[in-house]
Amino acid sequence: MNTPALTELLFKMADDQLILGHRNSEWTGFGPLLEEDIAFSSMAQDKVGHSQALYELLHSLGQPAPDEVAFLRPAGQFHNCIFVELPNGEYDFSLIRHFLYDTAESIRFELLRKSSFEPLAQLAHKIHGELRYHTLHANTWIKQLGTATEESISRLQHSLAFALPYALGIFERSPFEKELAADGIFEGEDVLQERWRAKVEEVISQTDLTLPAWNTIAPVLGGRQGKHSEHLTPLLDEMGEVFRIDPTASW
Amino acid sequence: MKPSPITSRDVYTWLEAVKDPEIPVLSLVDLGVITDVVVENNSVDIEMTPTFVGCPALEIMKQEITETLLQRGMKEVRIVVNFRDPWSSDKISEKGRRALKEFGLAPPMAAKVFTDLDVLEHVSCPRCEGTNTTLKSVFGPTLCRSIHYCFDCQESFEQFKPL
Numbered sequence: 001m002n003t004p005a006l007t008e009l010l011f012k013m014a015d016d017q018l019i020l021g022h023r024n025s026e027w028t029g030f031g032p033l034l035e036e037d038i039a040f041s042s043m044a045q046d047k048v049g050h051s052q053a054l055y056e057l058l059h060s061l062g063q064p065a066p067d068e069v070a071f072l073r074p075a076g077q078f079h080n081c082i083f084v085e086l087p088n089g090e091y092d093f094s095l096i097r098h099f100l101y102d103t104a105e106s107i108r109f110e111l112l113r114k115s116s117f118e119p120l121a122q123l124a125h126k127i128h129g130e131l132r133y134h135t136l137h138a139n140t141w142i143k144q145l146g147t148a149t150e151e152s153i154s155r156l157q158h159s160l161a162f163a164l165p166y167a168l169g170i171f172e173r174s175p176f177e178k179e180l181a182a183d184g185i186f187e188g189e190d191v192l193q194e195r196w197r198a199k200v201e202e203v204i205s206q207t208d209l210t211l212p213a214w215n216t217i218a219p220v221l222g223g224r225q226g227k228h229s230e231h232l233t234p235l236l237d238e239m240g241e242v243f244r245i246d247p248t249a250s251w
Numbered sequence: 252m253k254p255s256p257i258t259s260r261d262v263y264t265w266l267e268a269v270k271d272p273e274i275p276v277l278s279l280v281d282l283g284v285i286t287d288v289v290v291e292n293n294s295v296d297i298e299m300t301p302t303f304v305g306c307p308a309l310e311i312m313k314q315e316i317t318e319t320l321l322q323r324g325m326k327e328v329r330i331v332v333n334f335r336d337p338w339s340s341d342k343i344s345e346k347g348r349r350a351l352k353e354f355g356l357a358p359p360m361a362a363k364v365f366t367d368l369d370v371l372e373h374v375s376c377p378r379c380e381g382t383n384t385t386l387k388s389v390f391g392p393t394l395c396r397s398i399h400y401c402f403d404c405q406e407s408f409e410q411f412k413p414l
Contacts, residue, residue: 035388042390049305122334129414133389
């Protein structure tokens with residue numbers, strides 16, 4: 001088993017889940033409807049749980065304990081895509097991000113069910129089942145608000161145009177693409193992106209929203225290599241504030 | 252007379268007393284989260300798996316399992332959490348499904364029925380058993396529950412989500 005390649009893959013996945021989980025949790029108490037407040041809070045809980053399980057796998061490969069890697073690393077050591085660290089903005093942006101990101105994540109875990117790293121394949125099987133509820137939630141609202149009023153359609157269209165370059169950053173290639181595919185750990189970002197595009201097109205075609213041609217979108221890259229926007233450090237400061245008061249405390 | 256050795260069957264029986272902290276009528280055994288029990292002399296190895304990966308009740312469950320078995324005279328309780336035999340809602344026993352319904356929670360439909368998410372639209376109401384119902388939210392008060400509304404009873408209800 002190629003441990004450096006596997007470690008890189010697990011870190012970027014775990015960091016995505018943790019950071020987006022934290023952003024989702026910022027909707028707690030502020031959702032536009034009670035049900036949406038509960039939905040984003042529940043997805044936050046799922047995602048932070050998924051990140052913890054992935055950090056546990058990393059721990060079994062020799063990395064520090066989950067709490068330490070979650071709360072003590074500086075921004076430059078996080079490998080999440082920039083997309084997930086962007087502030088929530090208005091509900092339309094959070095919804096578009098939820099749709100674009102969770103569509104990709106669901107396909108990623110679907111592919112990983114066949115991973116040659118058995119503990120990851122087992123976890124992927126489990127998480128993929130849970131993500132059905134996330135994608136159901138996203139697709140329902142995109143279809144509903146994407147065909148509703150002039151305001152809802154134009155808001156989503158505007159957020160979609162803003163989000164797409166960042167969404168393509170999800171699929172920033174790893175230096176280990178060849179090794180991961182050759183070892184049967186993961187089929188790779190290009191395979192994932194191709195399947196993601198097809199699914200996004202399928203849902204958007206059922207709305208009054210339009211997608212620009214894919215080749216006109218310039219991906220925002222860098223997150224996977226630890227190069228982040230100015231939004232990540234304040235998020236990490238807030239997320240780890242209590243833990244850092246006393247890292248040795250027993251919870 | 253020497254007491255007969257403790258078996259895994261004894262441990263399963265004792266674990267009937269440990270309930271799901273979020274649904275206090277359902278034991279961990281009926282919930283289906285205990286996936287293996289191996290007893291050797293006075294120590295026991297338990298393998299368990301969470302309903303949802305992010306289930307916050309897992310730590311409390313582990314603590315209550317340990318306390319219960321130590322009280323029964325076990326000297327050592329080791330618990331491993333993994334996804335070797337992952338939880339699905341089909342792991343809930345018949346007894347567990349009845350307990351859920353009496354508690355007012357619609358039991359999950361079988362996974363083989365749950366191939367299309369549309370089945371969530373008309374879940375059977377735990378009060379009147381009718382299907383004149385609608386899905387209000389796939390997310391509820393805990394990760395494992397969704398919120399529905401029954402037009403006949405004119406009341407909302409929750410379902411234990413199929414997974």
